[in-house]
Amino acid sequence: MIDFVQLVVSGLATGAIYALVAIGFALLWQTSNAVNFAQGEFVMLPAFVVLALIKAFDLPLWLAAAIALVVAVVIMGGLFKRAIVDAILPQGAMTLAIATIGLAVAMKNGVRAGYSAEAHPFPALFPVEPIRILGVGFSLADIGALVLAGVAIGGLSLFLAHTLAGRQMQAAAQNRDAALSLGIDVDRMALYTFGINAALATVAALLVTPSYLAKFDMGESLGLYAFYAAIIGGFNRVLGALWGGLIVGVLSNLAGAYLSASYKDGFVLALLIVVILFRPEGLFGSSEERKV
Amino acid sequence: MNIVRIATVALAFATLASAPSFGQQTVRLTNVCELSGPGTTAGTLWRNGVNLAIKEINAQGGILGRKIEITTVDTQTKPDVAKSLAEKMLDEKPYVMLGPVFSGSVKVNMVVAEQAGIPQFMGGEAADLTLQGNPFLFRTAFSQATGMPKVAAWIANGLKAKTIALVWINNDFGKGGRDAVKRELAARGVNVVADISTEPAAADYAAAVVRAKQSGADALFAYLTEEESARLLIELRKQGYDKPIVGETTIMGQKVIELAGGAAEGVRGHVGLTVDAPVPLIQAFAKRYLDEYKSASDHNGMKGYTAVYFVKAVTEKLGKFDPKAFAAAMKGLKLSAKDHPGILMDVSFDDKGDIDRESFLVEVKNGKQTVIEVLPPLGKK
Numbered sequence: 001m002i003d004f005v006q007l008v009v010s011g012l013a014t015g016a017i018y019a020l021v022a023i024g025f026a027l028l029w030q031t032s033n034a035v036n037f038a039q040g041e042f043v044m045l046p047a048f049v050v051l052a053l054i055k056a057f058d059l060p061l062w063l064a065a066a067i068a069l070v071v072a073v074v075i076m077g078g079l080f081k082r083a084i085v086d087a088i089l090p091q092g093a094m095t096l097a098i099a100t101i102g103l104a105v106a107m108k109n110g111v112r113a114g115y116s117a118e119a120h121p122f123p124a125l126f127p128v129e130p131i132r133i134l135g136v137g138f139s140l141a142d143i144g145a146l147v148l149a150g151v152a153i154g155g156l157s158l159f160l161a162h163t164l165a166g167r168q169m170q171a172a173a174q175n176r177d178a179a180l181s182l183g184i185d186v187d188r189m190a191l192y193t194f195g196i197n198a199a200l201a202t203v204a205a206l207l208v209t210p211s212y213l214a215k216f217d218m219g220e221s222l223g224l225y226a227f228y229a230a231i232i233g234g235f236n237r238v239l240g241a242l243w244g245g246l247i248v249g250v251l252s253n254l255a256g257a258y259l260s261a262s263y264k265d266g267f268v269l270a271l272l273i274v275v276i277l278f279r280p281e282g283l284f285g286s287s288e289e290r291k292v
Numbered sequence: 293m294n295i296v297r298i299a300t301v302a303l304a305f306a307t308l309a310s311a312p313s314f315g316q317q318t319v320r321l322t323n324v325c326e327l328s329g330p331g332t333t334a335g336t337l338w339r340n341g342v343n344l345a346i347k348e349i350n351a352q353g354g355i356l357g358r359k360i361e362i363t364t365v366d367t368q369t370k371p372d373v374a375k376s377l378a379e380k381m382l383d384e385k386p387y388v389m390l391g392p393v394f395s396g397s398v399k400v401n402m403v404v405a406e407q408a409g410i411p412q413f414m415g416g417e418a419a420d421l422t423l424q425g426n427p428f429l430f431r432t433a434f435s436q437a438t439g440m441p442k443v444a445a446w447i448a449n450g451l452k453a454k455t456i457a458l459v460w461i462n463n464d465f466g467k468g469g470r471d472a473v474k475r476e477l478a479a480r481g482v483n484v485v486a487d488i489s490t491e492p493a494a495a496d497y498a499a500a501v502v503r504a505k506q507s508g509a510d511a512l513f514a515y516l517t518e519e520e521s522a523r524l525l526i527e528l529r530k531q532g533y534d535k536p537i538v539g540e541t542t543i544m545g546q547k548v549i550e551l552a553g554g555a556a557e558g559v560r561g562h563v564g565l566t567v568d569a570p571v572p573l574i575q576a577f578a579k580r581y582l583d584e585y586k587s588a589s590d591h592n593g594m595k596g597y598t599a600v601y602f603v604k605a606v607t608e609k610l611g612k613f614d615p616k617a618f619a620a621a622m623k624g625l626k627l628s629a630k631d632h633p634g635i636l637m638d639v640s641f642d643d644k645g646d647i648d649r650e651s652f653l654v655e656v657k658n659g660k661q662t663v664i665e666v667l668p669p670l671g672k673k
Contacts, residue, residue, distance in 0.1 A: 211523065257499040
């Protein structure tokens with residue numbers, strides 16, 4: 001039982017990181033009909049920006065992370081939207097999806113050639129040592145990851161629900177034409193969304209890299225798991241992506257422990273297939289009608 | 293007329309003399325190793341070791357007066373790429389092929405080198421590589437069949453563990469190691485109570501660690517490649533694993549210590565090569581490597597470095613560049629570090645291409661390997 005609780009907590013921590021990335025998938029899809037297959041690389045890049053800043057200027061982690069956050073919002077938010085999404089999306093969502101696959105390859109190889117192909121240690125945001133609560137040992141890093149991811153997601157929810165910009169973003173996501181007729185600057189709202197996605201990816205980078213190590217291809221499995229999470233939870237709802245991330249994190253941990261570590265990926269893929277077959281809109285998503 | 297002739301001949305000699313091939317012949321080596329993918333760490337250190345040795349040898353005049361030329365290519369840690377690259381590189385008729393480091397890649401491209409009749413020094417440790425009768429294949433590190441008995445004996449007699457949890461990587465390297473250590477542990481009465489396979493390039497080891505903890509084993513034996521070893525150690529630390537962590541070579545490697553940081557403290561096991569060995573030649577190598585690359589070498593750097601010096605030593609012994617004679621001369625060869633300092637330690641090769649030399653029991657303390665005991669070569673036991 002103790003092991004089960006540890007597995008669930010550890011899975012929730014990993015799942016919360018998947019959720020941060022999966023929410024990015026959902027946000028971009030809702031506001032721009034864009035599927036960004038470079039989401040995993042959007043996590044990898046801030047990790048290397050942090051490392052480079054620490055190495056070059058001997059900055060403390062918090063300052064390097066803050067600068068990386070700004071850099072990510074500008075490059076992976078603003079620049080990505082203006083230079084890639086706005087330019088390619090008129091050609092169709094599929095064209096953009098393929099372009100983001102190319103972007104992912106370019107980002108990986110850029111970091112590999114420009115920084116290093118090797119794995120690098122990454123400073124931990126939270127202490128690695130475990131603590132015992134009611135006789136059960138928990139990792140402080142896991143608890144810290146859960147709390148920080150919860151704060152990031154909670155902050156996003158509050159922003160969306162209780163600020164004018166947040167409501168305008170929701171309106172733009174729900175009905176672009178109606179939002180336009182109400183005078184909402186839909187393009188600006190979309191830009192905000194891309195910025196938020198970049199910020200969430202940076203938070204995910206800070207949480208996951210101490211365990212995964214900083215490497216140019218570290219985003220591959222992370223992006224894939226987040227994509228599964230977004231589909232399982234519901235691609236068109238932020239809440240769905242959140243639950244999808246947590247479900248994937250916990251179930252893959254349980255499958256790894258009670259079935260076999262080799263079947264972890266297979267178990268998540270099987271779940272993905274079942275969801276697509278029986279509830280294609282995702283466990284928490286809603287059906288959408290589209291003109292074709 | 294004579295003046296014109298003399299001037300023409302002089303010009304011809306001058307042109308020839310200025311060409312790099314005149315009076316400065318080269319010997320071509322090829323290095324097929326892992327510079328991207330899961331084997332990046334091992335392959336990069338191997339390549340660095342190779343390049344450092346070549347730099348030193350060329351600075352001293354090369355081999356039999358010829359400078360070494362090296363072409364390095366990246367297998368991407370994919371066996372199919374390793375094979376096609378070997379085919380491509382061997383078309384250029386190198387004198388010797390170096391690499392790969394990963395056993396899975398060696399397994400498929402060693403056939404190509406054998407068919408071409410080119411000697412191959414590789415970094416793979418899977419036991420079956422040298423059991424296939426390939427006369428051109430030579431190790432730079434112990435086979436698992438050599439290393440595992442040593443570590444199993446220490447687990448049973450030194451650590452006095454009765455039960456053990458195995459965590460291994462599901463590739464040729466990991467499977468070979470797991471089979472070898474399981475057999476050796478069973479022979480010494482140590483019971484494997486958890487047999488946990490993990491996937492190459494896996495990032496999350498939470499489930500594997502929980503399974504190891506559930507098993508209640510006296511100790512954990514880990515056999516994974518470098519990055520995976522570091523991630524496992526970090527997860528073990530996160531979950532507060534408090535039993536002894538034991539391994540063979542990789543998990544105590546310098547790169548793993550660098551990646552895992554404090555999580556590597558206290559890990560113990562057997563290593564065939566370590567830059568922290570109490571051997572002056574190795575310590576001098578470690579310093580040169582650090583000066584050259586600004587990072588520490590591990591056993592892979594030493595494997596690559598010694599591979600090139602093996603080529604030099606054997607060629608100088610032969611007195612000629614003849615790949616087939618080279619392979620024949622390797623059988624039963626004994627080399628002394630006193631005569632050939634670049635090989636770092638006295639070594640011997642058997643008729644299968646397996647290597648034998650002293651090895652070490654180590655513990656990670658303060659971010660370094662600390663040698664607990666020096667073990668003699670198997671041939672001296």
